[in-house]
Amino acid sequence: MRKMSLLAAAVLVLQLGFILSYVSAFHQPTPHAIPIAVVTEAGLPAGLNQQTADRLDAIDGAPLDARTAVDTAEVRTLLRDRDILGAYVVGSSGTDTLITASAAGSSVATALESIFTEVDAAQGRQFVVRDEIPVGVHDNRGLSGFYLSVGWVVGGYLLAAAFGLLIGAPTTRRETCVHVGILAAYSIASGALGALLTTHVLGTFAGHWFPLTVLGTGVVFATGLFTMGLRALIGVAAVPAAIVLFVILGNPSAGGAFGANVLPHVYASIGRWITPGIGTEGVRSIVYFAGAGVGQPALGLGLYILIGVLLMAAAAVLRRRRSAGESMPSQ
Known part of the structure; x- marks a missing residue:
């Protein structure tokens, strides 16, 4: 009973955080700078x-x-x-x-x-x-890139969360390599198929399949590896932590419905450094600006991958220390 009550309370906090974050970001868009x-x-x-x-x-x-x-x-x-x-x-x-x-x-x-x-x-x-640079005829209000990015991000953290909840965090170097290898293959498939849907099936971003595939692969892999690292280090708490970062904070600040220059300053500052915003800006740079400005999204994805690796390394160190402590003979 107590565990169920705590779980319900945690979900309620996430729900209220979702409402607070989205309404705070969108209720009064004001242009600045x-x-x-x-x-x-x-x-x-x-x-x-x-x-x-x-x-x-x-x-x-x-x-x-x-x-x-x-x-x-x-x-x-x-x-x-x-x-x-x-x-x-x-x-x-x-x-x-x-x-x-x-x-x-x-x-x-x-x-x-x-x-x-x-x-x-x-x-x-x-x-x-x-x-001077309008959106495409099949990209109403320029929102398609945002939705494509959100799809990639959701796929990345859902796979990592599913691994953690259904299989468990890796406990050996071999298991870690297997998890990361599957994530890498999944990321390539997710990036390529998401790009295929928007370029060849829907015609939204026709002519940009390969660069969007590269971007999508990076978004999925960076999001997934970061979440895997969290799961390895802090356990099941990584799932709500990922939801807070990527959904509650990342989606409203991504610059999809409202750009950074009309969002509140906090959201404008963080949006470009969370993977939904990274992906959204990357899509715009590739499709409409011949790659101009894509360096910052690439840097952001690289940082998530690096942090994910460091988190997994830290978790491995902690496991070894616990194992060493448990194997020491009692005095």
């Missing part, structure tokens, strides 16, 4: 671009982080390199242009439109929107 560039058309006074950037930076709440650019060609380069998320071109005729990249996050593009609606209305000006 969205990186943009400011360009002025030919014929306008020198220095107007910097004056405009300074004025945009001074907006209450600091929704923008403005810089200047020489022309729209530089803007396109900055967008494709993922250095900015939009640009504001001050027109000489009284009509300005807002350049967005919805492929980097539709919520940020929408936020920019809302901000500049107020900016131009206050000055009696108008603006038109040009989506």
Whole structure:
């Protein structure tokens, strides 16, 4: 009875954590420090671009982080390199242009439109929107990459949790190698088949099967190995710990429904370092930005793999110490 009550209480805590985390992240998205560039058309006074950037930076709440650019060609380069998320071109005729990249996050593009609606209305000006890097026709609001990433992450920690609960944590080097080997094979299959569904079956990310396979393999393997390491070190508590990290914290901060620049600061800070966000950003970089920005997701996955290895090594050391202590003759 006591064990069942404790189990129910633990599940309730996870449930409430899920509600608290998702509602906290999504209930009031507010833009902050969205990186943009400011360009002025030919014929306008020198220095107007910097004056405009300074004025945009001074907006209450600091929704923008403005810089200047020489022309729209530089803007396109900055967008494709993922250095900015939009640009504001001050027109000489009284009509300005807002350049967005919805492929980097539709919520940020929408936020920019809302901000500049107020900016131009206050000055009696108008603006038109040009989506320089739009999402694909089969990728509504750019959410497909997020769902693909979540699928990979779920597969990774579910397999590791199933091994731990149904088979048990490895107790020898040979068992560890077997578990990791099966996880590696599973990760390749999971990455390849997930990529196949989105590229060839659904046509969402056509033409990107191989790089998405590599990314998916990394996401699944990193998530699974990290969870295996936790299971080896702390036992069955690794399962709720993985749920807290990857689901309760990782999913709402991943930048799927809302980008980092409209999420609360805590979620914006952690999202890119948890595997759902790592995968989401990796998919965007591969599909829409020719690989620009993929270095950070690669680094994040490498860190999870390294931590997983260290956790398993620590668990092995503890096992050896316990075995040595048990084998010592009593005095």
